[in-house]
Amino acid sequence: DAGVIQSPRHEVTEMGQEVTLRCKPISGHNSLFWYRQTMMRGLELLIYFNNNVPIDDSGMPEDRFSAKMPNASFSTLKIQPSEPRDSAVYFCASSNPLAGSNEKLFFGSGTQLSVL
């Protein structure tokens, strides 16, 4: 099992540019989560999907952020336009509620985003 795969590992961009972060969940997992981590705010849940459907996006900071899950094996988090305050580590996680408890999350290695 390759685990949750995120790309890119690092992203440096300029303010105003569009940024797209990608995630491939563990095969067979039907829940996917996007988190953002900063020193000031810790780990924040942005949005989660169940069976490719967005269930709760109340954590998405503003309209500049959008997330999609076109199929069970791929999700994107897009920021357009990006701002320096978006600089953070963005984590993707997946889980498999059918395996028992759905609170067992498997995290990717994260994308370190720097907006200059």
Added chain:
Amino acid sequence: LAKTTQPISMDSYEGQEVNITCSHNNIATNDYITWYQQFPSQGPRFIIQGYKTKVTNEVASLFIPADRKSSTLSLPRVSLSDTAVYYCLVGDLDAGNMLTFGGGTRLMVKP
């Protein structure tokens, strides 16, 4: 939504047992208690999960009292490599609760 409270930081020495307690006074009936470990530049990693009483696996034990309003993660004989941030997470995704992490406990293991 069950909120959690943990100590911000703890120090220990190699070989000692470390106990980290998490308070979750408004835990709901269907909520599970899960602990995660995070090293720098990595995503959180699942350690252990429980619902009530005691759970033990190869790396840790989790003690949950009858009222479930708190839980204690026990790490036996810690080593330098156990230096990390430990998060307690309480929730039930089936109920539509967002899985929100608290501030975590930064454990420093010294030689």
